[in-house]
Amino acid sequence: MGTNDAATPPPERERVTLGFIPLLDAVLLVVAREKGLFADQGLDVNLSRENAWSTLRDKLAAGLLDGAHLLAPLPLAMSLGLGRAPCDTLAPATLSRNGNALVLSTALCERSGAAFDDDPAASARALAAWLAASPRQRRPRLAMVYPYSCQHFLLRDWLACGGLAPERDLDLVALPPPRMVAALREGQIDGFCVGEPWGSLAQHDGVGRIVASGAQLWPEHPEKVLGVTRPWAHRYPGTLAALLRALQAASDWLAESPAHRRQARDWLALPPYLDRSVSHLETLPLAEAPIHQRLFGGDLLCPDLAALGRIADAVASQAGQPLNRKTLEACYTPVHYQAALHR
Structure with a gap:
């Protein structure tokens, strides 16, 4: 003992x-x-x-x-x-x-101009402007890990910075953290909010880019x-x-x-x-x-x-x-x- x-x-x-x-x-x-x-x-x-x-x-x-x-x-x-x-x-x-990253697919970042900024609202506004101006075959699909999670709450707060409402403008789905990068690579989702190392891995692999962090939205949560x-x-x-x-x-x-x-x-x-x-x-x-x-x-x-x-x-x-x-x-x-x- x-x-x-x-x-x-x-x-x-x-x-x-x-x-x-x-x-x-x-x-x-x-x-x-x-x-x-x-x-x-x-x-x-x-x-x-x-x-x-x-x-x-x-x-x-x-x-x-x-x-x-x-x-x-x-x-x-x-x-x-x-x-x-x-x-x-x-x-x-x-x-x-802290520890969460908000990630959009590389393709969506390039189309919308969403990028990381000291102001997390900047990337949300860029996404919102692109959604308003661009015809699409389907609504963007963003993933979080669980309905009662900081990732879900942070994702909603970030979207609200751009005037976006999930129920109106895009679809939210729940995925396990280890599935996020593969789902982004395969085109099943267009972005996610998740804890590390999955956000930095998506960026390292070139399939996504970090556009905001939970530490920006809810410091020290x-x-x-x-x-x-x-x-x-x-x-x-x-x-x-x-x-x-x-x-x-x-x-x-x-x-x-x-x-x-x-x-x-x-x-x-x-x-x-x-x-x-x-x-x-x-x-x-x-x-x-x-x-x-x-x-x-x-x-x-x-x-x-x-x-x-x-x-x-x-x-x-x-x-x-x-x-x-x-x-x-x-x-x-x-x-x-x-x-x-x-x-």
Whole structure:
């Protein structure tokens, strides 16, 4: 067994399975496993790669996973029963901020003149002007990853900057992140909003161009969280605390040096994780323009209720139902993190 603070109970179970989607912001889970930080806390953690958020959601709710790397809005949507039967879900840690790219196909960028600009509205206005002036055989089709996701909300906000409404001007579809680049290449979609590395991969491969980023539209928004069901958290408080300590250690380790971030990129490139989808990256690109992804620093892992409020408002708007503050606080309470790390 590994180290444990006497003020918190030891892990109630040694073997834990955590689900993840192949994205750069699963890196804290990967680092904690590959560097032995989970093992230091007395945990034998298996990381289960899933390709769709709906699959991850359902496996977590069914108890097939102990926890998961989740979209920040998903614990709230699950608790409210949006998209499936209600499942009381918590997000005791934030795993990343920012990290999303809005991408249009290279052909659409060339036709419309949409390009990346310091003002994200510029590319949206260019697209809108082209749509208004150009006859088309079909409406453009843009993809996001899940209805209750920051990617969906960011995409709608970006389109609104150009006066575009999805229901009127184009079609929105949901696709798993690993499918985005291939779907763009094959002409099934004309653009997407997704987390890294898929946006930069589309640009590297020449099939798409980044025209805006989530960091421009919602600066420092929480993007991914650790998710567990409330019954699981109540049954295994010591195990949850051990997970949180290991993830904090992974974040601290990433912050220590560029060499650690290069090593993290190499771990992500292993076949069980992101494999060849990160081969275009020389290192783990953190806090770099235009994505400005943040995977460590300060109290990143501690749930930030103020920052999550905007996400909660977007969930409520999408669902067409009001949301009270108590529901938000119940899903994203920082008490588990604070207890585990004594902060």
